[in-house]
Amino acid sequence: MQRQQVCDTLEITLYGSGIEDQSLTYHLNEAEKEVLREKMEAYCMQREHKPLNQLCQELLQELDAPTQEMQM
DSSP, X not given: OTTOOOOSXXXXXXXXXXXXXXXXXXXXXXXXXXXXXXXXXXHHHHHHSSOHHHHHHHHHHHHHSOOOOOOO
């Protein structure tokens, strides 16, 4: 998220009736990463009405903010 890039791998877990859960790792090529980023951008604009990079920055700021302890 800090680099504003799609990861090189996609972690997938398959679930199904009568089969054991199966975890897989799929390595994305550059074209697939670009398609995924475009879809992520569209999703953020549709759901949050903000671009992906703005949401990433806001989330990083929230994670960096010191947590406030409950005081009595």
